[in-house]
Amino acid sequence: MPKKTLSTKEKLLAAATELFIQKGFDRVGVREIAAKAGINLSLMNYYFQSKERLLEHIFEKIIISKATHLKQILDSNISLEDKIKKYTTEYIDVLIDNPLIVSFFLAILHRNPEKIVAMASIRTLYNSEVFCKQLEDEMKAGRIRQVDPEQVFICIVSLVIFPFAIKDLIMDRNNFSSSEFNKFSQQRKEVVSQMVLNFIGLK
Amino acid sequence: MPKKTLSTKEKLLAAATELFIQKGFDRVGVREIAAKAGINLSLMNYYFQSKERLLEHIFEKIIISKATHLKQILDSNISLEDKIKKYTTEYIDVLIDNPLIVSFFLAILHRNPEKIVAMASIRTLYNSEVFCKQLEDEMKAGRIRQVDPEQVFICIVSLVIFPFAIKDLIMDRNNFSSSEFNKFSQQRKEVVSQMVLNFIGLK
DNA sequence: GTCTATACGGCGATAGAC
DNA sequence: GTCTATCGCCGTATAGAC
Numbered sequence: 337m338p339k340k341t342l343s344t345k346e347k348l349l350a351a352a353t354e355l356f357i358q359k360g361f362d363r364v365g366v367r368e369i370a371a372k373a374g375i376n377l378s379l380m381n382y383y384f385q386s387k388e389r390l391l392e393h394i395f396e397k398i399i400i401s402k403a404t405h406l407k408q409i410l411d412s413n414i415s416l417e418d419k420i421k422k423y424t425t426e427y428i429d430v431l432i433d434n435p436l437i438v439s440f441f442l443a444i445l446h447r448n449p450e451k452i453v454a455m456a457s458i459r460t461l462y463n464s465e466v467f468c469k470q471l472e473d474e475m476k477a478g479r480i481r482q483v484d485p486e487q488v489f490i491c492i493v494s495l496v497i498f499p500f501a502i503k504d505l506i507m508d509r510n511n512f513s514s515s516e517f518n519k520f521s522q523q524r525k526e527v528v529s530q531m532v533l534n535f536i537g538l539k
Numbered sequence: 540m541p542k543k544t545l546s547t548k549e550k551l552l553a554a555a556t557e558l559f560i561q562k563g564f565d566r567v568g569v570r571e572i573a574a575k576a577g578i579n580l581s582l583m584n585y586y587f588q589s590k591e592r593l594l595e596h597i598f599e600k601i602i603i604s605k606a607t608h609l610k611q612i613l614d615s616n617i618s619l620e621d622k623i624k625k626y627t628t629e630y631i632d633v634l635i636d637n638p639l640i641v642s643f644f645l646a647i648l649h650r651n652p653e654k655i656v657a658m659a660s661i662r663t664l665y666n667s668e669v670f671c672k673q674l675e676d677e678m679k680a681g682r683i684r685q686v687d688p689e690q691v692f693i694c695i696v697s698l699v700i701f702p703f704a705i706k707d708l709i710m711d712r713n714n715f716s717s718s719e720f721n722k723f724s725q726q727r728k729e730v731v732s733q734m735v736l737n738f739i740g741l742k
Numbered sequence: 743g744t745c746t747a748t749a750c751g752g753c754g755a756t757a758g759a760c
Numbered sequence: 761g762t763c764t765a766t767c768g769c770c771g772t773a774t775a776g777a778c
Binding site for chain 1: 563564565566642646648649650652653655656661665666686687689690693696697698700701702704705708711712713723726727730731733734738
């Protein structure tokens, strides 16, 4: 039975999330968040201990909801080719729908690398053990080229994530509108999977 | 005839550059810079208008010196294969030697995306007209696969740059020391060029 | 437990004297 | 060009009302 009116905590989270998305972590102040949520400034420190913890809370919530699914693909029991295609495709979809994620991720990573490294949700997302083992098995069976699994994994996430980090640059260079950038991202699904599959010797 | 004693401005730049490299953009304060340079705080605002402008000044100086060389490779009159190999190799070398570049790039990108887009040095670095034209010529001549030149260029920079952005994550996952990460980056030279060359159908 | 009012210390930036 | 003094904002902490 959902409440009709948002609790103070919910209002706070909603306002902070929206502002962080709109302006980025550094460009929104705590007083601005409180004002938008229509609450007293101190309540931010009552419910969360600090602005940074508030951000982490929001970040983890978003990451966890998306990361779980992506991780399942990586750990699933499907062919390497299908896995790479599915992973890149759905990862790109996630980033198209949540432009906030990349900016958040890089901002926190830059400001406080130890924190990102320690975050459970990130460790989960970037744990590619099953995927690496699968690559090694395929190599032993001679079905793919000899490659460093870690390098391959880094290549995939680089190809998927980085274009979203430089979205503004890409849009400016090509005179893309937002929807044109999304189209460009859609086309990347094919580009990225092909590039990775070619490299390991599939297709 | 070089001066033996540094001018105030030079002391300021030297101190700021060093701190900036050591600690990253967000983690150095203006009072710390002034103290290290042995000058009064206000002189920072006298010579540069703000901390951000000071850091931009330093960033542009480093970027321009490196970007010019990378841009020359991209615009040079050598074979596509050699060009891709040389560009990725030397780009990775630049980032190994100047971790500051990626850190600053990401900091500004998050804080002020319009600024990155407006920076002349960045615009120069990311202008790939000659390279794109060369790709198109090779396609017309049937020597490489049909590909979107913009996609290829974005792939190259993603594969080269992003691993440096997530350096801490990579080091943590693999228990890399700093020198092991550099070795990993050295190996990426071959990985990245192979991956791109395979994709466009060379080699 | 929930909320208000207010204060603290640090930051980047600036006005104005010399 | 250089310095002192100070401003306004920020994130945070706390005393105390309901």
